[in-house]
Structures are given as C-alpha cells and as structure tokens.
Amino acid sequence: MVTYKFHQYQVVGRALPSETDEHPKIYRMKLWATNEVRAKSKFWYFLRKLKKVKKSNGQMLAINEIFEKSPTKIKNYGIWLRYQSRTGYHNMYKEYRDTTLNGAVEQMYTEMASRHRVRHHCIQIIKTATIPAKLCKRESTKQFHNSKIKFPLVHRTVRPPTRKLKTTYKASRPNLFM
Amino acid sequence: PFKRYVEIGRVALVNYGKDYGKLVVIVDVIDQNRALVDAPDMVRTQMNFKRLSLTDITIDIKRVPKKKTLIAAMEAADVKNKWENSSWGRKLIVQKRRASLNDFDRFKLMLAKIKRAGLVKQELAKLKKQTTA
Numbered sequence: 001m002v003t004y005k006f007h008q009y010q011v012v013g014r015a016l017p018s019e020t021d022e023h024p025k026i027y028r029m030k031l032w033a034t035n036e037v038r039a040k041s042k043f044w045y046f047l048r049k050l051k052k053v054k055k056s057n058g059q060m061l062a063i064n065e066i067f068e069k070s071p072t073k074i075k076n077y078g079i080w081l082r083y084q085s086r087t088g089y090h091n092m093y094k095e096y097r098d099t100t101l102n103g104a105v106e107q108m109y110t111e112m113a114s115r116h117r118v119r120h121h122c123i124q125i126i127k128t129a130t131i132p133a134k135l136c137k138r139e140s141t142k143q144f145h146n147s148k149i150k151f152p153l154v155h156r157t158v159r160p161p162t163r164k165l166k167t168t169y170k171a172s173r174p175n176l177f178m
Numbered sequence: 179p180f181k182r183y184v185e186i187g188r189v190a191l192v193n194y195g196k197d198y199g200k201l202v203v204i205v206d207v208i209d210q211n212r213a214l215v216d217a218p219d220m221v222r223t224q225m226n227f228k229r230l231s232l233t234d235i236t237i238d239i240k241r242v243p244k245k246k247t248l249i250a251a252m253e254a255a256d257v258k259n260k261w262e263n264s265s266w267g268r269k270l271i272v273q274k275r276r277a278s279l280n281d282f283d284r285f286k287l288m289l290a291k292i293k294r295a296g297l298v299k300q301e302l303a304k305l306k307k308q309t310t311a
Binding site (some may be wrong): 070072073074098099141143146147149150151152153154157159161162 | 199209227242
C-alpha cells in the first residue's frame with residue numbers, strides 16, 4: 001500500500017513552567033492521527049484525562065512522525081483498544097497481519113467500523129505490539145503461519161487494466177475459472 | 179480442479195495498477211487478500227490478489243528470500259525464457275509489437291498481408307480447379 005490514512009506520531013509536551021513548578025514533568029505519547037494538527041489535539045485530549053494540564057497552560061515540545069522500520073517484513077500486530085459502543089465502553093484485543101503498523105491500525109479502524117459500527121473517534125488505542133507467531137491468539141492470523149502455504153484463487157473477476165477501458169456492456173459472459 | 183495455486187514461488191503477472199504488465203514472484207502471503215510480491219527490478223511490496231494473474235510458472239524459493247537468492251532462483255528456473263515461449267507470453271509480445279508499429283511498419287504489414295492473401299487465393303483457385311475438373 002502506498003498512502004496510509006493514519007500516521008503514527010510521537011508527541012512530547014509539558015505544562016508551562018510556573019512559580020510553583022519551575023521544571024514541570026515532560027510527557028511523551030505515541031499516537032495515531034491523520035495529520036500533525038490532529039495529533040497535537042489528541043495529545044492534549046489524553047493528557048487532560050491523566051494530568052491537570054490543558055493546551056492553554058501547556059506547551060508542545062516536539063512532534064515527530066514515526067515511520068515503519070521494516071516495511072517489507074510481514075508482522076503480526078496485536079492491538080489493544082477501548083471503544084465506545086451504544087451501550088458503554090469495552091476493551092478489545094485484535095490481531096492483524098500486515099507489513100506496517102500504520103497499515104494494521106488502518107485495518108483495525110475499518111474493521112471496527114464495519115463489524116461494530118464504531119466510528120474512529122470513539123476508539124482509543126491502548127497499546128500495539130508486534131506479536132511473534134507462537135503467541136498469536138486468533139485463528140484467522142494463525143492460519144497464515146505456514147511456510148508452505150498454498151491455496152487456489154477460486155473466483156476470478158476479469159477487470160480492465162485501467163478504469164478508462166471500462167464498458168457497461170460486454171459481448172460474452174466472463175470465464176471465472178483462473 | 180485447480181491447477182494454479184497461490185504459493186511461495188508462484189510467478190504472477192500484474193494486471194492492474196502502476197506495475198501493469200510486470201512478472202512478479204509471490205514471496206509470502208500476508209493474509210487472505212494480499213501477498214508480498216517481489217521482482218528483480220522493484221522494491222518488495224504488498225499487492226492484492228485482485229491485481230495479480232497467476233501463471234503456470236513456479237520457482238523454488240523459501241519464504242521471503244533475499245534479492246540475490248531470488249534472482250538466482252529465477253535464473254535457475256529460467257523464468258524469462260519459459261514465459262517468452264509460453265503461448266500467453268508470446269501473445270503479449272505480439273500485442274506489444276503491434277502497438278509500437280509506426281506508419282511505415284503498418285504499410286509494410288499491409289503489403290505483407292495482401293501478398294499472403296494472394297498466395298492463399300492462388301492455392302484455393304488451384305484446388306477448386308482440381309475438384310471441378
């Protein structure tokens with residue numbers, strides 16, 4: 001995949017120094033947002049919930065994007081999240097197989113939206129981790145842990161190579177066998 | 179019932195997108211819809227199976243080989259020649275050649291077609307004469 005919607009940022013901030021506290025504690029957060037502005041806003045949202053500091057009496061020290069270290073290696077990602085459903089808050093643990101963490105997070109958001117109708121602002125990512133293959137819990141990721149994996153593609157849809165060559169009517173029925 | 183499987187080492191043709199027309203090797207399977215795909219002249223990327231057409235050619239590699247081992251395995255299995263001699267590969271080469279003709283080439287093609295049709299008609303006339311006679 002080329003463009004990911006969600007980028008991972010490292011945001012560092014602290015409260016403004018005051019007479020009572022010359023050197024306030026510096027806090028760092030790693031979070032996912034679509035752009036830097038949203039990342040900073042998310043940072044203050046979470047920090048407000050943890051400490052008595054707001055954007056108006058705090059300062060942002062650094063915001064850096066974190067890029068994937070090995071985007072050509074397939075990894076199993078476990079994501080712990082907290083989401084708000086129509087009836088209350090729940091915790092969840094989900095597993096994804098992907099090459100990059102941003103891709104896995106994007107998969108998670110789309111899956112939560114489709115399976116549980118949870119929009120992305122109702123989801124908080126608690127923790128993410130790359131899981132080694134023997135610690136994966138979900139059958140749907142464990143079924144790909146096979147070095148001699150082999151399966152046929154059962155249903156072949158014939159597509160024109162560019163959208164320009166798309167036609168509404170075809171002369172003959174397509175052959176769906178690979 | 180199935181002859182072409184998605185497996186590590188299967189050679190596939192990209193049929194949609196930026197790398198259209200390239201022969202790539204399936205190097206690993208990410209999940210049900212995506213594969214890690216590699217070719218000697220591109221960075222290893224993930225691709226949806228919808229963008230790939232599997233071919234009959236496979237090469238002998240382990241999961242996710244280094245670029246050098248991949249190229250060596252492709253040479254050992256002689257992918258390029260097998261592809262260019264297969265009927266599918268030959269058709270693609272002919273299509274490319276036809277698309278790249280310039281006007282003079284098309285003129286020469288027209289003359290060659292006329293000549294061939296003339297020879298065929300001569301033989302047909304001979305055969306007709308034989309059957310009526």
